[in-house]
Amino acid sequence: MTRRRIAFAGFQHETNTFAPSHAGLAEFEVADSWPGLLQGQKVVDGSRGMNLPIAGAVRAAEEAGNVEVIPILWCAAEPSGPVTDEAFDQISGTILAGLKAAGPLDAVYLDLHGAMVTDSYDDGEAELLSRIRKMTGPDMVIGVSLDFHANLSHQLVDLATVITINRTNPHLDMGETGARCLVEVLRTLDGCSRTVAFQQAPFLVPLHALNTGAEPCKSLYQAVADIPASSTEYIELAMGFTAADVPDCGPSVVAYAETRNRAEEMLQALFQQLIESEAAFDTSLLSADEAVRSAMSMTGSGPVVLADVQDNPGAGASSDTTGLLRALAGAGAHKAILGIMCDAEICAKAHEFGVGGDFHGGLGGRSGIVGDQPFKGHFKVRALSDGRIPYTGEMYAGSIAEIGPSCLLAIENEGREILVVVSSERTQCLDRALFTHFGVDPYECEIVCVKSIIHFRADFEPGSLAVLNVSAPGLFPCELKGQNYQKLRRGLRILPIS
Incomplete structure (x- = not known):
């Protein structure tokens, strides 16, 4: 040979x-x-x-x-x-x-x-x-x-x-x-x-x-x-x-x-x-408000997964936009979790106050996207981590997420609670380990919000009640119409014929 x-x-x-x-x-x-x-x-x-x-x-x-x-x-x-x-x-x-x-x-x-x-x-x-x-x-x-x-x-x-x-x-x-x-x-x-x-x-x-x-x-x-x-x-x-x-x-x-x-x-x-x-090709998207209202109206076994597709860091987005979080809070969502929000400043505060501590602050919204701004509120620290998280899902099993000092925060809203996992480094939320590491089983939540596009489906879609794609502001365009393309070859259609 x-x-x-x-x-x-x-x-x-x-x-x-x-x-x-x-x-x-x-x-x-x-x-x-x-x-x-x-x-x-x-x-x-x-x-x-x-x-x-x-x-x-x-x-x-x-x-x-x-x-x-x-x-x-x-x-x-x-x-x-x-x-x-x-x-x-x-x-x-x-x-x-x-x-x-x-x-x-x-x-x-x-x-x-x-x-x-x-x-x-x-x-x-x-x-x-x-x-x-x-x-x-x-x-x-x-x-x-x-x-x-x-x-x-x-x-x-x-x-x-x-x-x-x-x-x-x-x-x-x-x-x-x-x-x-x-x-x-x-x-x-x-x-x-x-x-x-x-x-x-x-x-x-x-x-x-x-x-x-x-x-x-x-x-x-x-x-x-x-x-x-x-x-x-x-x-x-x-x-x-x-x-x-x-x-x-x-x-x-x-x-x-x-x-x-x-x-x-x-x-x-x-x-x-x-x-x-x-x-x-199904290119439809729901607004953040539409997606949250739809999720809250559904009944059945398993959580409804909302994909914040335009803020997916796995496609170059900032992972810090607040449109979907605002929709959750505005609708009075309960037993909801969102991840991963990237905000090193908030993570530093959470580590300063420690588990059980609480503080006021502005979460995310620092990427400069028009119409997006920090989500101001009162946050309670539920868990802390150094950010080294072994993946358990099929796509990344064997790898370790390095998300920097990180935390699980609770936002209380008139007796209802929204949980947010926050990292210091941008990380696509494609693996349940990014929630379970902080002591939260996403299958025990009613709404699970992930900053991802497709990759989350391998670990989150099985056992879920539904998956909805959300059009909230972000640096990764999924709504291609009106996008400021300058170099595409002549004759290329921006969207498939529907």
């Missing part, structure tokens, strides 16, 4: 060009829900057992038995505004230096996102691959795994030898996606020659409409999965990241086969299914 020397590296960022913040080197170095920047053998040891593409790729390499794993670097930063040139150049330079120092290589595996925008480049991943290609040459086998929300460009598809993309949303198959990529890299090294076909869809789909457990995504991704894993041909579907104002924003299809005709045939079959599904 021929021994293969394969370099492994990862550089992940999902960029919200509408967010005012930037991702500098420090943001890639710090641990959040994923590890901080890893180099050398720590890339393998620090990600092992996690639902990460690079962990899956390493596992597949080890199972193959003929791969020498050469780990170089892996890093990711919490979604935000563009990656700074300094961070991009330094991290890219470290990857390039590692590839050069590795000596003769048979292939390179890259764990990327697909929606990275930098201060200078609309397509950060394509620029990284361009720099790697200049050093390795056109014949080097380069496998790339990408996120479900990748905005694929022709340049990226041309530069990569093979691409694999997450097929679930919530992303429960990130590790599997990395493993599939490594398998395709090995097939290529063993002589499997393929051509690629690629096409971009003419419309955008808001992220809250992209649940793969519901139609039309369910059928679309079933069509992707119907091609046997043992086949030398395969197809991938990316649904795009609508907060990246770039020409290549939106859904796309990429197909691999031994002949150009077969690749085009496969692509057109799925692409036509995507086009015919356009009107089936």
